Amino acid sequence: MTSPQQPAPSTDSERVFRSTAGMAGGALLLALIAWIVIDAVVRGEGRTPWLALAAALLAAPVVIAFTFRPAVFVGDDRIRIRNPFRSIVLPWGTVADVRASYSSEIFTQGGAKYQLWAIPVSLRKRKTAARRQARAAHDDPHGRTSVHADVSDTKSRVASADQAIADLRELAERRGHAPEAQGEPQIRWAYEVLAPTAAGAVLLAVLLATA
Template identity: 60%
Template sequence: MYQDQVHRSSAGIVGGVMLLGIIAWIGGDAVVRGEGRTPWLALASILLVVPLVVAFSLRPAVFANTDRLRIRNPFRVIELPWGAVAALRSGYSNEVIDEAGTKYQLWALPVSLRARKRAARQQARAAAEGDSSGRTSLVTRDPVRAAGDQIMNDLRELQESRAQAPGAQGEPGVRWAWEVMGPAAAGAVLLTVLIVLG
């Protein structure tokens, strides 16, 4: 078994870091300079919002090795041995389907229609250049793909090659991400109490 290959959304990470910076700036200012209940409301809001920002931007990741696929989505972690994977599908979102027919989205691998169009234009340009020069085009052998589609293709190849391997058998496992949901729920409760008590 080789080390996990980790796939994440760089745009999601950049967006999450920027949002956390804005929250720290505005929330920190409210805590330090606020008067009356404002610092407490700001702290409760930060406790609610920060875990959600982390969950949807920094947390999502897809880990793949020779035995299994582990998907870390905002509120769940899904472990799928390759033998339990029925299909990896790309449409308007990337998803994996297990043998029981349960579908799991891959939050860390968002579909970029813009990247797909760019790849299709490059493919068409390469085909046109090959035709005009009279050379055999490399398009059919090595097609240009969007980054997310290429990762999905690599995962499909890994699944196909490892589906029957003894170490890649077993049942899917799903666990809730209480480390994200707990602080967010505590922040929501605290914020509600502060608002109600007025």
């Protein structure tokens, strides 16, 4: 299971969510693809190098799309979601709800739903957080808090994805009526990913058909 990186401020005061585990997995996959292609070019004969290059042209953009590309940029006026094949910009005034069940999702006032690929839900971490909450409730059944208690420990009992979703929901509720947070959703297809993927698929199909 992957887990979202803690939000960090960027140069334009946005908070950014990314999956560090996903990017690490993507780097390993790209290294494996590169190794296969180099081996095919150096040792392969006949059409093997061309088939390897075409397959890499098809596979590499897909790997990048699902591992390095996903990100969520959170500003005071809008949320910008970069998913594998689409980018969505939602002013907070258009956001109806943000939820996390088996995946992180954001809902608009018009009923549209978009997944937040950069904030994956880890059921294992959610179970771990639930056990911590149960243990804390058992240790202090009346909910009393010592003056010496570490307040930061409260967030440690919540799964990181659930905490991120709670933060986004709170921001949507707080900024949803601000004049600066109004507007229409904007959706753009990631042609920089789709174009090389399509080219690789066509080239691979042609090579296989003429073999």
